[in-house]
Amino acid sequence: MSSFQLHIFQISLLGLMTLVGMLFTFMLPMPSQKHKARSAYYARLFLITMWAGQASLSLHYLQLPLVGIVGHAFFITLSAYLLFITVVKRYGHALRIQMLSGIVAHLLAIVILSLTTHLFKLNSMLGDAILLASVATPLVFTFRYIQLQGGVKNPGDRVLIAVVLSALSAILVGAPLYWMWFTPNELQQTLVSFSLYIVMMLTFMLGFAVSIMHSLVSRLKYKIYQDPLTNCKNRHFFYEMAPKLLAHAKRNNEQMSVVICDIDHFKSINDKFGHMAGDRALQQIAKTLSTELRDEDSLIRMGGEEFLILSPKCDLDQAEAFAERLRHSIEAQPLDLSGANISLTASFGVVEIHSDKDIYHGLKAADSAMYKAKSAGRNQVITVNA
Numbered sequence: 298m299s300s301f302q303l304h305i306f307q308i309s310l311l312g313l314m315t316l317v318g319m320l321f322t323f324m325l326p327m328p329s330q331k332h333k334a335r336s337a338y339y340a341r342l343f344l345i346t347m348w349a350g351q352a353s354l355s356l357h358y359l360q361l362p363l364v365g366i367v368g369h370a371f372f373i374t375l376s377a378y379l380l381f382i383t384v385v386k387r388y389g390h391a392l393r394i395q396m397l398s399g400i401v402a403h404l405l406a407i408v409i410l411s412l413t414t415h416l417f418k419l420n421s422m423l424g425d426a427i428l429l430a431s432v433a434t435p436l437v438f439t440f441r442y443i444q445l446q447g448g449v450k451n452p453g454d455r456v457l458i459a460v461v462l463s464a465l466s467a468i469l470v471g472a473p474l475y476w477m478w479f480t481p482n483e484l485q486q487t488l489v490s491f492s493l494y495i496v497m498m499l500t501f502m503l504g505f506a507v508s509i510m511h512s513l514v515s516r517l518k519y520k521i522y523q524d525p526l527t528n529c530k531n532r533h534f535f536y537e538m539a540p541k542l543l544a545h546a547k548r549n550n551e552q553m554s555v556v557i558c559d560i561d562h563f564k565s566i567n568d569k570f571g572h573m574a575g576d577r578a579l580q581q582i583a584k585t586l587s588t589e590l591r592d593e594d595s596l597i598r599m600g601g602e603e604f605l606i607l608s609p610k611c612d613l614d615q616a617e618a619f620a621e622r623l624r625h626s627i628e629a630q631p632l633d634l635s636g637a638n639i640s641l642t643a644s645f646g647v648v649e650i651h652s653d654k655d656i657y658h659g660l661k662a663a664d665s666a667m668y669k670a671k672s673a674g675r676n677q678v679i680t681v682n683a
């Protein structure tokens with residue numbers, strides 16, 4: 298096979314991969330946030346420019362070596378920036394105007410530098426070094442950007458970081474070693490760059506897909522565990538997380554308490570002022586409760602007008618004081634319905650769960666304490682030792 302045929306074979310195969318990669322990004326479910334969804338657009342452009350960078354080298358066979366070399370430098374640098382932009386958008390951010398101007402200036406500079414080195418027939422090693430440094434710059438930015446976002450948080454970030462680091466090491470270490478130890482002929486060069494392109498494209502697509510899947514799963518999980526009316530956690534969260542939190546508390550020899558809060562005479566709010574007013578009362582009470590929570594507490598709407606607070610590292614006395622505080626806060630904020638103030642109160646059942654008991658036992662005990670508070674006249678806190 299002549300080197301021309303090899304080249305055509307190589308760019309056709311890369312073109313095919315680019316097409317598959319683009320179709321793949323179209324098939325992925327996209328996040329609803331505008332900037333995050335835009336990242337798929339830049340991921341497609343990344344694949345196209347990677348391909349265009351390699352394809353431009355074939356212009357050499359059409360007697361256009363200058364256009365080919367300049368095009369190669371331009372598209373390869375641009376593809377590294379598109380990887381950077383894809384990552385910026387994956388985190389849901391917009392591009393700052395300074396960033397865009399920097400990218401345009403860098404692209405212009407690489408075009409001028411590669412034109413100069415070729416026109417003045419400067420050492421080809423110098424041209425290669427300029428190109429490698431040029432591609433390395435956006436990759437370093439990408440690496441720093443992921444780090445600044447709080448580091449590697451999910452498998453998608455991990456694969457993206459691996460793409461960036463492998464590309465950087467190929468450029469900063471691999472390329473100089475390759476030039477020093479081999480006297481590459483065109484065939485060797487073609488095969489090495491081809492393999493590098495394939496690996497980069499595949500890992501990039503994988504990283505991108507894993508990253509998207511991870512954010513969708515996190516969003517779904519968040520929705521599954523969230524009560525849409527009050528934005529508290531819901532029953533699913535309780536059944537999933539409560540046994541885990543209790544097991545953690547037992548392992549670390551820590552106390553854990555459960556506080557149940559049930560709004561008093563809630564039905565009468567619905568009956569007198571309508572369901573919308575009832576919903577607003579629920580939202581207001583959820584807000585009041587949430588402002589009193591510590592970071593480790595979880596506020597759960599168990600259903601209807603009943604809320605539950607899981608309180609790790611909290612014994613019975615502390616939980617009782619906490620519930621009293623919550624009771625006062627609810628009482629102190631009547632519901633304001635276009636001028637009419639509706640008084641709100643709630644009854645509380647509090648229990649500390651002992652290490653030999655399970656969470657459902659605690660739930661039952663807290664529930665019966667709350668019913669005792671109701672029968673004792675409502676708007677009060679009753680504690681039990683479960």
Ligand SMILES: Nc1nc2c(ncn2[C@@H]2O[C@H](COP(=O)(O)OP(=O)(O)OP(=O)(O)O)[C@@H](O)[C@H]2O)c(=O)[nH]1
Nearest residue numbers: 560561562563564565567572573575576601602671
């Ligand atoms: N507006 C509204 N009402 C709800 C919702 N979920 C349950 N309810 C109503 O909450 C009311 C609960 O009534 P009850 O269980 O009798 O309790 P209560 O009136 O608070 O009486 P006590 O608990 O004994 O003080 C019912 O009328 C339900 O229809 C909701 O999401 N929004």
